[in-house]
Amino acid sequence: MDLKIEIKSEIGKLKVVLLKQPGKEIENITPVTMHGLLFDDIPYLPEAQKEHEEFAAILRQNGTHVLYLDDLMTDILKNKTIKSNFLEEIITASGFADNLTHTALKTYLNSLEPRKMITELMAGIRKGLLGDELRNLRSFPEVDDNPFIMAPMPNLYFTRDLAAIIGKGASISKMTFRARQRETLFIEYILKQHPFFAQDKIPYWHQRNSQTRIEGGDVLVLNEHVVAVGISQRTSAEAIEALADKLFKNNSGYDTVIALKIPCNHAMMHLDTVFTMVNYDQFTVYPDIMQKNQEMDIWVLHPADAGIEYLKYSSLERVLKDTLQLDELDLIYTGAGDEIAAPREQWNDGSNTLTIAPGEVVTYNRNYISNDLLRKHGIKVHEISSSELSRGRGGPRCMSLPLLREKI
Numbered sequence: 001m002d003l004k005i006e007i008k009s010e011i012g013k014l015k016v017v018l019l020k021q022p023g024k025e026i027e028n029i030t031p032v033t034m035h036g037l038l039f040d041d042i043p044y045l046p047e048a049q050k051e052h053e054e055f056a057a058i059l060r061q062n063g064t065h066v067l068y069l070d071d072l073m074t075d076i077l078k079n080k081t082i083k084s085n086f087l088e089e090i091i092t093a094s095g096f097a098d099n100l101t102h103t104a105l106k107t108y109l110n111s112l113e114p115r116k117m118i119t120e121l122m123a124g125i126r127k128g129l130l131g132d133e134l135r136n137l138r139s140f141p142e143v144d145d146n147p148f149i150m151a152p153m154p155n156l157y158f159t160r161d162l163a164a165i166i167g168k169g170a171s172i173s174k175m176t177f178r179a180r181q182r183e184t185l186f187i188e189y190i191l192k193q194h195p196f197f198a199q200d201k202i203p204y205w206h207q208r209n210s211q212t213r214i215e216g217g218d219v220l221v222l223n224e225h226v227v228a229v230g231i232s233q234r235t236s237a238e239a240i241e242a243l244a245d246k247l248f249k250n251n252s253g254y255d256t257v258i259a260l261k262i263p264c265n266h267a268m269m270h271l272d273t274v275f276t277m278v279n280y281d282q283f284t285v286y287p288d289i290m291q292k293n294q295e296m297d298i299w300v301l302h303p304a305d306a307g308i309e310y311l312k313y314s315s316l317e318r319v320l321k322d323t324l325q326l327d328e329l330d331l332i333y334t335g336a337g338d339e340i341a342a343p344r345e346q347w348n349d350g351s352n353t354l355t356i357a358p359g360e361v362v363t364y365n366r367n368y369i370s371n372d373l374l375r376k377h378g379i380k381v382h383e384i385s386s387s388e389l390s391r392g393r394g395g396p397r398c399m400s401l402p403l404l405r406e407k408i
């Protein structure tokens with residue numbers, strides 16, 4: 001199979017998507033580690049997996065080819081050299097650059113079959129596994145109050161954040177928090193090493209070791225030349241400038257980057273928790289991202305002779321109309337804009353719709369007010385169960401990394 005990656009909109013029929021089913025890593029969250037791992041509760045794994053299967057089934061029924069991150073990694077790691085390089089990188093990124101612990105971890109993990117190795121790495125490695133002889137190592141005291149020598153990676157089911165495909169290129173994220181920084185190694189290996197993609201000479205708009213912080217949940221590809229990016233808890237203004245510069249100078253087809261300043265907090269960590277595109281001229285919006293006078297801080301970046309030209313906007317509606325050349329715009333408010341329902345449903349990712357075709361979305365069933373409103377605005381809504389998945393603070397858009405969409 002030769003898979004081309006190409007994303008030129010948020011709404012074109014979704015053809016290929018990358019998912020990760022929640023696994024054992026979820027059960028390795030404890031009340032003590034929960035917040036550091038960016039969770040607000042500990043999901044019940046069997047139920048979370050059922051909900052995730054429901055999600056994948058809806059995508060398949062609607063013509064999307066679903067790929068799983070662990071399957072692709074397992075394929076790649078059958079190659080012994082790649083397996084060894086990958087282990088070097090992930091053990092180093094876990095804080096063990098080159099010492100006895102590094103060697104012990106590498107020996108242990110290298111002895112496992114690729115699938116088991118990947119599953120164990122994601123779930124986290126407990127100290128006991130390396131044996132008592134390592135108890136006195138210098139590297140040990142720093143992890144002594146924690147049963148894990150390599151922490152679990154429970155946020156991996158939010159594949160969206162690992163990267164963003166923009167046009168024919170990829171922006172591999174550099175994650176803000178330590179809890180998620182190793183995750184991007186998986187997508188880097190997949191895009192650069194898996195035979196599905198290797199033939200494709202993918203241009204990179206951002207790399208995991210670039211200087212600036214950016215996460216996929218902040219990137220919305222609005223059409224074939226406009227991309228919107230959140231200035232957020234996870235994405236810096238510098239990263240957006242650097243991304244714009246790359247896009248403008250490398251024949252990406254992108255000549256407009258909209259930078260939108262959103263509140264900086266855990267509930268709204270990414271742009272897609274407060275704003276998504278669901279149709280040519282329809283968007284979900286969490287009203288509290290705007291001030292009372294409906295204003296927000298927005299900049300539009302275009303290529304210019306001297307580098308980048310900046311235009312300042314204060315109206316979301318105006319900037320969308322101007323950049324997308326729309327006469328009319330339908331902004332659909334999360335929780336119908338009610339002062340209680342809106343924050344409640346936003347907290348449970350009521351705005352985090354995954355658009356699978358123009359005017360057709362997947363959402364969490366618990367956000368019934370937002371869902372009803374979407375339907376009243378003519379959107380076709382597929383609901384999935386969401387008691388457990390939502391505890392990780394991410395919805396259907398966060399749980400999916402689109403690799404290919406049909407042109408619109």
Ligand SMILES: NC(=[NH2+])NCCC[C@H](N)C(=O)O
Pocket residue numbers: 037038039155158160161180216217218269270272273392393394395397398
């Ligand atoms: N694209 C998104 N909104 N992703 C949600 C990520 C949630 C995850 N617990 C985090 O804090 O990183």
